[in-house]
Amino acid sequence: MGSLAILVMHSGKWDDTNCYVDYTIExxxxxxxxxxxxxxxxxxxxxxxxxxxxxxxxxYKVEESNKRMVIHNDMGVRVYVMLKKANIDFNKFPICITILDSCDRQISQYKEMGVLATVAENDCHDMIVVEPEDTNVAFLSIDTTWVISDESNKHVEVDQVYKDKSILKAVMERYAIKERFQYKTTRSNSIR
Known part of the structure; x- marks a missing residue:
């Protein structure tokens, strides 16, 4: 069981010509x-x-084509290892890392269902549900353009969807102040 040394380029971006630029290398x-x-x-x-x-x-990029290969599972790692073992050159096939926020990609595992992965692309989230027997795969596309993720949102309506509870709380606090809501409560102690 040996080890492989690879180049990792990170903190960069892909340009229009499909080249990874402005990166740090390790x-x-x-x-x-x-x-x-x-x-x-x-x-x-x-x-x-x-x-x-x-x-x-x-x-990583394959030399003959201008396409990028994505490593996202064990098979992708095995293919990359075989490719690196066949090409001893340290500079060939460097790994290019794109760092995403955790809300852009989430992977959860459930005992009953299998693996549920959410991958963000543009303004839609694609959910992939893989059952343990690998018998059925379901794809569901959800439009997230109407999900509110701005704490300074001033427009409040019924049935709005918020990204998380903290954003909902911040928007509702501002809305309550703006509308001058007053809360009337009964005294907990009637003696006073």
């Missing part, structure tokens, strides 16, 4: 038999990304 050593989780964790620790708040999109 070297990472990982075991050839690593699972995707081990590979992912090793890279995240090396480049200093907090996995509670951020997620990584791991990609």
């Amino acid at each position: 070297g990472v050593v990982f075991k050839e038999q690593s699972t995707f989780l081990d590979f992912y964790t090793t890279i995240a620790k090396q480049i200093g990304v907090d996995m509670n708040n951020k997620t990584l999109k791991i990609e």
